[in-house]
Amino acid sequence: MSMYTLKGVSLIGEDPASTSGSEFHAVDPGSGEALAPVYRSATAADIERAVQLAAGASAALAQTSGAERAALLRAIADELEAARADFEALVPRETALPQARASGELGRTTGQLRLFANLVEEGSWVDARIDRADPARQPLPRPDLRSQRIALGPVVVFGASNFPLAFSVAGGDTASALAAGCPVIVKAHPAHPATSERAGAAIAAAVQRCGLPPGTFSLLFDAGHAVGAALVQHAQVSAVAFTGSTAGGRALMDLAAARPQPIPVYAEMGSINPVFVLPAAAQVRAEAIATQLHASVLQGVGQFCTSPGVFVIPAGGDGDALRDALRARFADSAAAVMLTAAIAQRHAQGAAQLGAHADVAALVAPVQKAGCAQANLFEVSADAFLRDPHLQEEVFGPTSLIVRTRDAAQMLQLAAALPGQLTVTLLADEADYAAAAPLLLQLPRNAGRVLMNGVPTGVEVCAAMVHGGPYPASSDARSTSVGTAAIERFARRVCYQNVPDALLPPALQEANPLKIARLVDGVMQR
Amino acid sequence: MSMYTLKGVSLIGEDPASTSGSEFHAVDPGSGEALAPVYRSATAADIERAVQLAAGASAALAQTSGAERAALLRAIADELEAARADFEALVPRETALPQARASGELGRTTGQLRLFANLVEEGSWVDARIDRADPARQPLPRPDLRSQRIALGPVVVFGASNFPLAFSVAGGDTASALAAGCPVIVKAHPAHPATSERAGAAIAAAVQRCGLPPGTFSLLFDAGHAVGAALVQHAQVSAVAFTGSTAGGRALMDLAAARPQPIPVYAEMGSINPVFVLPAAAQVRAEAIATQLHASVLQGVGQFCTSPGVFVIPAGGDGDALRDALRARFADSAAAVMLTAAIAQRHAQGAAQLGAHADVAALVAPVQKAGCAQANLFEVSADAFLRDPHLQEEVFGPTSLIVRTRDAAQMLQLAAALPGQLTVTLLADEADYAAAAPLLLQLPRNAGRVLMNGVPTGVEVCAAMVHGGPYPASSDARSTSVGTAAIERFARRVCYQNVPDALLPPALQEANPLKIARLVDGVMQR
Structure with a gap:
């Protein structure tokens, strides 16, 4: 060709x-x-x-x-x-x-x-x-x-x-x-x-x-x-x-x-697309979750709007095991070329700022190379995360921050404090459903899309999709x-009053020549 | 009581x-x-x-x-x-x-x-x-x-x-x-x-x-x-x-x-809610139109968002007769108390500015009284109206401006030049339909509601109503x-991905417990 x-x-x-x-x-x-x-x-x-x-x-x-x-x-x-x-x-x-x-x-x-x-x-x-x-x-x-x-x-x-x-x-x-x-x-x-x-x-x-x-x-x-x-x-x-x-x-x-x-x-x-890992899920399938999240972050060198930038993980042994499983995978990521040198530089700066934060621990030590990104993983307590809004800002690229929550109440508190997100994800087993229920009432207030047991990357093109969310995820949450x-987004409604049928646009003519669904005298008709 | x-x-x-x-x-x-x-x-x-x-x-x-x-x-x-x-x-x-x-x-x-x-x-x-x-x-x-x-x-x-x-x-x-x-x-x-x-x-x-x-x-x-x-x-x-x-x-x-x-x-x-009177309508029913428009302007002392502030009327004898019929009714209007002294004062100022405009003729000479409004009627050529955007601004209260158009082409030109309106009205007889058709293609671009053979005052509360319009009629034409x-206006869409049925809100549960209309796999169902 x-x-x-x-x-x-x-x-x-x-x-x-x-x-x-x-x-x-x-x-x-x-x-x-x-x-x-x-x-x-x-x-x-x-x-x-x-x-x-x-x-x-x-x-x-x-x-x-x-x-x-x-x-x-x-x-x-x-x-x-x-x-x-x-x-x-x-x-x-x-x-x-x-x-x-x-x-x-x-x-x-x-x-x-x-x-x-x-x-x-x-x-x-x-x-x-x-x-x-x-x-x-x-x-x-x-x-x-x-x-x-x-x-x-x-x-x-x-x-x-x-x-x-x-x-x-x-x-x-x-x-x-x-x-x-x-x-x-x-x-x-x-x-x-x-x-x-x-x-x-x-x-x-x-x-x-x-x-x-x-x-x-x-x-x-x-x-x-x-x-x-x-x-x-x-x-x-x-x-x-x-x-x-x-x-x-x-x-x-x-x-x-x-x-x-x-x-x-x-x-x-932008959006940090937090992933909340509930206790039973963390306990039962830490390795599988680590693999899934790592793959999601690495997709397109982390350059997806829905790349998960924050993992909310319970404190304690099960959470530690998940953290360690994530660390092993992030440490093992190859460097990859980013879309532009400027994006790579901003990513490196963002990661460096996280690394320099007094409350943040770096879990891996990637080698930064001009134009490239290697995966970064950091950890912080929920208390510190909630204190500093800068920690809630997106680092565009393959960099994620683990946030450790004390208990279910703090997880809910964190959910309520989130700035507007494109997506929020819950990883939960059936034993977690009681804890998931209040999160599922809160999270729609902060996000355009709420996922369970999946990853936010991959945005299906269909009737039910919402790719947007409260500011700053998007300018217009509607x-x-x-x-x-x-x-x-690109249309507005116009109303015709007493306009004779012959002068109406086809969609509104009495005979419904376009055979579309219409709300006629309060009843949906076709 | x-x-x-x-x-x-x-x-x-x-x-x-x-x-x-x-x-x-x-x-x-x-x-x-x-x-x-x-x-x-x-x-x-x-x-x-x-x-x-x-x-x-x-x-x-x-x-x-x-x-x-x-x-x-x-x-x-x-x-x-x-x-x-x-x-x-x-x-x-x-x-x-x-x-x-x-x-x-x-x-x-x-x-x-x-x-x-x-x-x-x-x-x-x-x-x-x-x-x-x-x-x-x-x-x-x-x-x-x-x-x-x-x-x-x-x-x-x-x-x-x-x-x-x-x-x-x-x-x-x-x-x-x-x-x-x-x-x-x-x-x-x-x-x-x-x-x-x-x-x-x-x-x-x-x-x-x-x-x-x-x-x-x-x-x-x-x-x-x-x-x-x-x-x-x-x-x-x-x-x-x-x-x-x-x-x-x-x-x-x-x-x-x-x-x-x-x-x-x-x-x-605000909105000037123009009324376009087409030639046959002007010829056949000038008296009826004058009565109808005058009553619409006087409703609530002209203090309706949809009060018609501009009458677009053809030049020539039939248009003159309609103008004279309007003048007779406006001249005969009683003064009425406005909502506030400030509104009455702004109305009097707006009318005085129209009266002082070099291209505008006053057709009636109402006596202005503090706190009150008496109906005003002015006349201007479409050429002058199109030249001066100030003439296209609303005067809140019972004041209307007759705009005289040379021909159908100028009426269409005026329609295309209108700033955003809540309503635009066409008064047209069957003989006018050929001229009305291009207007009916143009006017929805400039207004939220397009009426034929009625008056814009009276905003029906129903599913099909649009009370809004392009800026400056409203802030959000959508x-x-x-x-x-x-x-x-007060809702936004949220999407749930792979959330188990028991954790979904009722409107989205598989069994449709609310029995609402839903778009399921592309098909509207109930």
Whole structure:
């Protein structure tokens, strides 16, 4: 299969983007070598053109049928699959992730696109509600009221570094925004520009193949933050989606909130994803738990949003045995190259800060090497952990902190004190259920997803998934960035009162031509 | 029926509130007379106690069953009805609204509470989603995932001045937040403290009667803005609901966005609620339209969020005839007392500014009297209206601006240029439908509710209602403050992964003990 020729410039509609923006290039994280081609940051004119094209496409895209949007999403999935060889070459080179990961992540990405295609083709996601007129009602007649969800308008998506396909240019944010009928402008992550360009070209080809306006999708490059900031502040942009650091997400939240017309920001940020090991589980299966947790932390060199950073383990002999089993596995981990040199450096700093903390003991002594990470494991008492909020902050990478709790009461106290989390996990045997019950009442208050006897890495793409959580895990606890409910982020409800049937959108017409589920006079009908 | 004895202090749990706060009193808007009793603003200690009680009640309230919350909402409705005589005395005295309005609004308020009671008793609003496990799936087994909506936590509600019952202490925001399982702290509107206290006492009695924690509901008084600001900034508060001015709503949005942990603000703010009169309708029924629009503007002395402030009317003879019919009715309107002297003054200022505008013609010459409003009607060309954004701002009260459009294209241009609206109305005959169709595609982009051949005043409380709209009509276009969907503002989704059935909340248990509608493996089931 012939390789796509990378152009090194933003993709905006059908005309070439400016080549006068500042230069940058990707870096091979393993060798530190600069990678070709040189990329050009988008200019102010590029930004303006991308946003105007998106705004111009907005009404047409919002009015496409679910079937038309499904065709687009499937065409994108097909175009991405046709580029499999390109991704298998580009992703490892730019991210140090193995080829098998690139290939697996491509499957997740196309599966996600096709899931949204099915959702909007079926159509019930618009949540149609019909309350029919009652002209005889006293004291006043009741009007005919019908509401459904419609697209918000142009969405800016920030590609994430840690999932160069599934949370980047053609990832879940883009898929769900297009599914809702919103034009998308992606700000590419500068760490994988070639992967981004290839995915962007696949989307642009699909847009063209489906006969949709070119403003449906644009991809802008930037080595720094200026392009992203300008997009978030642009009056024609309606919403923002981001996956990344708390600092980065908060900066976008603040920009969006300060606009003359504030817009929603869906930022999926950091999380320490605590794992609570209950006493019976610790006693019965310490070795199995240690293997499971160690594997979860090492997945993707700890660069998953849901990587478990804290293990809450009871004090005493059984807890000690689990601690020792974890120590043995962490001590035995090979060093691995991280996504970028900067991420590796921040990881090393975070680990060093933990190691230097007066109340924290280092359980392993990894050799730190530039660009790489080796697994770290630390231990602290729950008393100290509860005292110092810094210990509750994420260290992005394969570093975990064991927190030892005195008793069930302290475990519950710790659960209640947690800042917002993407996930919290309980490892519990049947003998632990009495202790698990109050934790299961508390933990949903602090997290988007509560797991039992599993690991938080691996985020299923389905209707019930919640990948989000109270701040600072995400900017908006009411939303999820993974699963079909992610589409709701990019829609709002509009109500039609006494509008004649012929002038109503199809989802609300009396005959239900789309055959969707609708709430009619309080009863769910199909 | 014996009148409840007003105490003049905040209602916080079961102990009396502080009497050391600054004093204020309501004013009879008709006479300007100070009304007894003297009220005390909540102190910092009052605020802290109210929030801590709410936070303490939060988990218990979130875990009540839908049936328990339904009982609370119905008990509140009963308590309010038992106080009917009190409201019929207090509301007119504090607001200058007639007794019939107090009585009608009480019915709306109790109806609203009972609607939410039915909603949560039925229970499907939690949007339960179940994706069952598939241990045989390749390459990895699929876990069991189940999600549902849960309560956000303590909600601060700001009472609105213009609906002293239905959008105040026991109004839709309080009803929907309690329905979701959130404790509520109301900051009473200082213009109707006695009405507020009476409604607060009814809620407190219902909370006690239902055996719920006293922190379920508190009512705080304040003559100024300090108490509200402190509540919005308090770390234990999870969300804010507000109905009022754009300036007030935006101030709360900015405070909430600047918190260490930002929280959602649902502010329903101003709107000019334009009415587009299409040519055939103007030609065929000018007199009827003039009567209908004039009555809508005059309702509640123009003090409805959905009062139509702009009439878009074609140029030419038919439009002139409609303009003249409107002028005749507006000229013939009696002066009426507004809710407060300050509102009347702002209304007079707004009308004076319109009258002084170089491009605007005054069609009637009302006599302005302190505390009162008489209807104003102005006229401007669409060209001038489109040029000056100030002309697109709300004048709260019975003042309307006729905007004359050259042709259908300019009407569409004007529709596209509108800032966010709560409502937009089309008055159209069948001969207008061809012109109405493109407007009906455009207007949902700018408004929460689109009406045909009706008036925007009168907001039906039902499943399909959207009372909200793009900024600046509301802070969050994804939400509605009226109707059953208002409950979604105070909930977020949480997901359970591989949690054993016995430890799951009832809504997600395999046997569906609550008998609610659930999305199971992609299929809606009951």
